[in-house]
Amino acid sequence: MARVNLGQPTERKPPFKYSAFTRVGFSDTDAQGIVYYGRYLPYFDDARVEYLRHLDLLDADLGACEFVMRASNVLYEAPASFDDLLEVFVRTRRIGRSSVTSEYAAYRVDDDALMCSARQTLVLVDLAERRPHPVPDAYRDVVSGFEGADLELAVPS
DSSP states (O other), rough: OOOOOOOEEEEETTTTEEEEEEEOOOBBOOSBBOOGGHHHHHHHHHHHHHHHHTOOOTOOOOTTEEEEEEEEHHHHHOBBBTEEEEEEEEEEEEEEESSSEEEEEEEETTEEEEEEEEEEEEEEEEETTTTOOOHHHHHHHHHHHHGGOEEOOOOOO
16 A cells, blocks of 8 residues: 655754644634634644654554543634645654653644644553553654654653
8 A cells, every 4th residue: 555645854843843734624614714723633633643654653562552642732823714724743842751742833834824833742551551651762762863852851760
């Protein structure tokens, strides 16, 4: 099966090194004709998936563990409208002992206006025990290799 990338590495908005594109669909808008605020979260999810696909971490072997959302903080800057093309920048800001914090910024392509930004923290959880689990060194190494000095690494205990 052919691999289709919906994002790409970029140097346009440091410290972001990766971005993915999305177009505002009609169903993404509210009665005012602008993007419903909750629709930005799927845009960020899609960008994170493309980022992980680019790093070959989308199907990383995490054993009986999965990343689950711990916190999400979103700032809305300007309204996007139906059919706007958005470039969603994504980066890993920090890897803690059992958590990964990502940052996002969605810009309208036509005028490079910032629409929305966010910071999200996911925790790696052992599903059977429902307890945090350390982020594997292999995962940490791949992300660190891509993000370089812009990544904050916590020392695993």
